[in-house]
Amino acid sequence: MAHDLSRPLDPFNDEDSNTTPNPHIDQIVQARLSRRGLLRGALGGAGLVGAAGLTACASTGQGAVASPLGSLGFKPVAKSMADMVVVPEGYTATIVYALGDPLSASTPDFKNDGSDTAFDQRAGDHHDGMEWFGLDAQGKPSRTASARGVIAMNHEATTDQKLSSFFLHANGGASTLPRPASEIDKELMIHGLSVVELQNDGKRWAYQKASPFNRRVTTMSDAVIHGPARGSEHLVTRYDPTATKARGTLNNCGSGKTPWGTYVSGEENWFGYFFRDAQDDDRRKKDKQVQALVRYGRKAGAASRHGWESGGSDERYARWNNGALAASAKDDFRNEMNTFGYVVEIDPYDKTQAVRKRTALGRLGHENCTFARAVAGQPVVAYMGDDARGEYIYKFVSAARWDAADAEPANRLAAGDKYLDKGTLYVARFKDDGSGEWLELSMDNPVIAGSSYFEFKNAADIAVFTRLAADAVGATKMDRPEWAGVNPKNGEVYITLTNNSNRTPAATDAANPRSYTDLKNGKEQKGNVNGHVIRLAETQPAASAFKWDIFLFAAEAGADKSTINLSNLSDANDLSSPDGLVFSQATGLCWIETDDGAYTDKTNCMLLAAVPGRVGDGGTRTLTHGNRTVTTHAGKPQTPATLKRFLVGPKGAEITGITETPDGRALFVNIQHPGENTNMADIGNPAKYESHWPASVGYGVGQRPRSATIVITKNDGGLIGS
Structure with missing residues (x-):
């Protein structure tokens, strides 16, 4: 999850490379576009966090689902700026798995003082997206097990200032180049994925330190291109x-x-980890990759995020310099950046198989990848967002038709080969009448085959340079598409559009209709400051057209209801920067997480629960921007009965991944980068840390804040949210 645009730290999380004059909605020159080529139908008193405990869930549109709740059965929590996790009355939140926790019996306990090593055998940093994979009493995979299972989890990044992961190193780390190799070695290991076993003994949840299922995947792990x-x-x-x-x-x-029981993860802001010097464009001369490198955010001479390339001549450092430095690509790492930016797949039950990079799903700033419910005889369909300002929404339709026998395959990654290696990728174009169309990204599309914008020779070019293919066909530039989720009741697709500081009044359109000024601590913030959630309805997942409306306009409760607070939000449910979005398979509730910087003068980031409706349940709204008007399609206004604040996190933290047990009675939530606004110069003075969570509530030792997973249960043992 990329940080909110107003956060001053970490510019590499705010990639902004779409400077193409790509038209908005109805500005496409129709004479240039062949509908036959573009639109190929794919079928032809609040609870506070304490220590100990654990649980997780599945959120992929698989399995049975109860009818969505007619209302939300909990008292909303108030906005908070306290350094703790706040949940509703009648609920308990427990910390179960945090940065540095050992994943083997031989790994020492985490000291949390900057001296720890062996991070390839510890929980990584910045816990993010995660999914639950059940285990029965015999330790065999189970789709229904809710007391024992493994969570597969992303470790997105690290809390950093001035190059280094400052909470990870004893003295805060080096702030100038070259970086010490020992610091880089730690940072290479805290990124990636982890798989960790969790069990509930009837009293509490706990992670299993010595489980044979425990696994880390890092920046150095084997991966196979598919x-x-x-x-x-x-x-x-x-x-x-x-x-x-x-x-x-x-x-x-x-x-x-996936429908076949594996875990998929999106590689998002990888571009900032690479470096190429100021002369690299000249060395490449007429290489078309120069255009692609800039389009993917890697300009010649720009500094890298961590300076990993400065660690020495060993390949584990040299690979982060993607300049054309030798006679050919076989002799350097000019193409190393092209090996990132994909949806990756692992089997969380089988640590012997390497990560597979699924290039058919395109190369972009992937947030998540969510699947429509698999139907026998129909293609498998996945939805994805590209998280950067002005980027696009994508859909992948498999060439293979779903075989129900593949729900329990002998080899789960082989099933992934079947459904994810061949298919058609599409990008969305939104029209101002509330309809939309999926534009085909393939060499069968004459716009791509004959493009003068970028030369595409084959399917591999489209897979590697997906953003440029989407530019070429005229996709709609959106306000940072992040998580997508499929409503299990009706199949509609919800996509968070977190915010966009580049959205000017002149560039507003029906699908991105707001551009306004908001104040934070007396300073102006401009654009689509608070973001929104858009949703799509298709006659079937592989259809070439859709209807759309905006489910939720994020806003402060006191904002103008005619121009900003279009969803009629109140103190019980106002929010800014919706990011993570997951539907409960047990209740049908839609969980919305925030990664906010615009409203953090009033509240820490939060988790809300929503009762979803359906596309078209509201009406049109017309907004005036100077001498022009924009008419958009809005879902019905929200009320405290349909949208409530369920959780508020500690200081500086983003609320990230979320998953549940199949029975809906344990909800896992990730708390990412608490205390991220701590000044690196204060590393030796814990009293000045912005946050001390989770040690401040009894989990672990030391005073340095840590990303962590919590499990939330209802005190009466009931369904979460009911």
């Missing part, structure tokens, strides 16, 4: 001239669970 980019000249590196293998996964953000 799909159309396998063997592409654009993925050739010194590490693997055959372009069939890569190393590791990076900046993993949102998650998903």
Whole structure:
């Protein structure tokens, strides 16, 4: 999850490379676009966090679902700026798994003082998207088990200022180049994924330190390239001239669970980890990759996020310099950046199999990947957002038709090969009449095959340079598409559009209709400051057209209800910057998490529960921007009965991944980067840390804040949210 645009730290999380004059909605020149080529139908007293305990869930549109609740059965929590997790009366939140927790019996307990090592055997940093995978009493995979299971989890990034992960190192780390190799080695290990076993003994949840299922995937782990980019000249590196293998996964953000029972993770803001010097464009001369490098946020001479390339000549450092430094791509790492930016898949039950990078789903700033309910005889369909200002919403439709026998395959990753390696990728175009269309990204589309914007020779080019293909067909530029979720009751797709400081009044359109000024601590914030949630309805998931409306306009309760607070939000449910979005398979509730910087003068980030409606349940709203008007399509206004604040996090934290047990009685939520606004110069003075959570509530030792997973249960044992 990329940080909110108003947060001053971490500019690499606010990638902004879509400077194309891509038209908005109805500005496409129709004569240039062939409908036949673009629109190919794919079918032809609040509870406070304490220590100990654990649980998780599935959120992928699989399995049975109860009818959505008619209302929300809990008292909303108030906004809070306290350094704690606040949940409703009648609920308990317990910390179960935090940065540095050991994942093997031989790994020492976490000291949390900057001296710890062996992070390839510990929980990584910045807990993010996660999914639940059940285990029965014999330790076998189970889709219904709710007392024992493994959680597969993303570790997106690290809390950093001036290059280093300052809470990870004893003295805060080096702030100048070259970086010490020992610091880089730690940072290479805290990124990636983890798989951790959790059990409930009837009294409490706890993670199992010595479980044989426990696993870390880091930036150095083996990965295999699958799909159309396998063997592409654009993925050739010194590490693997055959372009069939890569190393590791990076900046993993949102998650998903496949119909065949594997875990998928989106590689998001990977571009900032690389460096190429100011002369690199000249060395590449007429190489078309110069255009692609800039479009993916990597300008020549720009500093990298952590300076990993400065650690020495060893390949584990040299690979982060993606300049054209040798005679050919086989002799350097000019293409290393092209090996990132994909949806990656693992089998959380089988640590012997390497990560697979599914290039058919495109290369972009992937947030998450969510699947429509699989239907026998129909293609498998997945939805994805590209999290950056002015980027796009995508859909993948498999070539293979779903076979129900693959729900329990002998080899789960082989099933992934079947459904994710071949298919068609589409990008969304929104029309101002509330309809939309999926534009095909393939060489069968004459706009791409004959593009003068960028030369596409084959399917591998589209897979590696997906953003440029979407530019070429005229997709609609959106306000940072993040998580997508599928309503299990009616199949409608909800997508969070977190915010966009670049959305000017002149650039507003029906799908992104707001541009306004908001004040925070007396300072102006402009654009679509608070973000919104859009939703799509299709006649079937593989359809080439859709209807849309805006389910929720995020806003402060006191904002103008005619121009900003269009969803009629109150103190019980106002919010800013919706980010994570997951539907409960047990209740049908829609959970919405925030990654906010615009409203943090009034409240820490939060989790809300919503009762979803359906596309078209509201009406149109017309907004005036100077001498022009924009008419949008809005869902019905919210009330405290349909949208409530369920949780508020500690200081500086983002509320990230979320999953539940199949019975809906344990909800897992990730708390990412508490205390991120701490000044690096104060590393030796814990009294000045912005946050001390979770040690401040009894979990672990030391005073340095840690990203962590909590489990929320209802005190009467009931369904969460009911």
